[in-house]
Amino acid sequence: MSRSKPNILITGTPGTGKSTTAVALSEATGFRHINIGDFAKEKNLHEGWDDKLQCHILNEDLVLDELEDIMGGGGNIVDHHGSDWFPERWFDRVVVLQTENSILYDRLTKRGYSSAKLENNLQCEIFDILLEEAKESYKKEIVVAMKSNTVDDMNSNVATITEWARSWSSTN
Ligand SMILES: Nc1ncnc2c1ncn2[C@@H]1O[C@H](COP(=O)(O)OP(=O)(O)O)[C@@H](O)[C@H]1O
Numbered sequence: 160m161s162r163s164k165p166n167i168l169i170t171g172t173p174g175t176g177k178s179t180t181a182v183a184l185s186e187a188t189g190f191r192h193i194n195i196g197d198f199a200k201e202k203n204l205h206e207g208w209d210d211k212l213q214c215h216i217l218n219e220d221l222v223l224d225e226l227e228d229i230m231g232g233g234g235n236i237v238d239h240h241g242s243d244w245f246p247e248r249w250f251d252r253v254v255v256l257q258t259e260n261s262i263l264y265d266r267l268t269k270r271g272y273s274s275a276k277l278e279n280n281l282q283c284e285i286f287d288i289l290l291e292e293a294k295e296s297y298k299k300e301i302v303v304a305m306k307s308n309t310v311d312d313m314n315s316n317v318a319t320i321t322e323w324a325r326s327w328s329s330t331n
Pocket residue numbers: 171172173174175176177178179180266307308309310311312313
């Protein structure tokens with residue numbers, strides 16, 4: 160697929176800072192930020208509510224259809240807590256954010272997560288589930304894990320990805 164600007168996927172366990180990082184990255188690069196949950200809500204691409212996980216159930220096929228042309232144009236930052244159902248060809252960089260458990264615990268508690276949901280997400284982070292999923296779904300040279308414990312980490316991650324996006328755009 161030829162595009163003049165790269166597409167970047169930001170993934171990781173809920174609370175690791177995907178949205179905050181994606182917003183800052185969007186400001187730095189001028190790329191479009193697409194939070195999959197918000198995008199699906201806006202366009203009505205859900206198919207019900209998961210009582211156990213306390214979240215909307217995405218209709219993934221509808222999300223993929225709706226995003227196909229947008230992704231073809233490049234210059235998108237997609238933010239989602241999963242990576243295995245997007246077409247591999249969509250992304251030039253897959254960033255997996257990672258947060259220390261005690262810090263993640265505090266962030267998710269502040270969010271008011273139920274204890275089951277909290278436990279589920281902490282386990283997900285301890286076992287590197289999202290990193291493994293990304294490595295299984297994309298070429299390993301485009302997958303990069305980044306620490307997201309502090310604001311300094313975030314600023315440094317945004318600077319690193321912005322620099323990478325500039326050099327990608329100038330060589331493609
Ligand atoms: N690297 C970081 N350092 C400090 N606070 C952070 C960092 N990343 C995220 N946060 C804070 O943690 C909370 C969750 O971040 P958010 O971006 O919503 O995570 P996600 O999109 O992965 O669920 C927010 O209050 C945000 O300000």
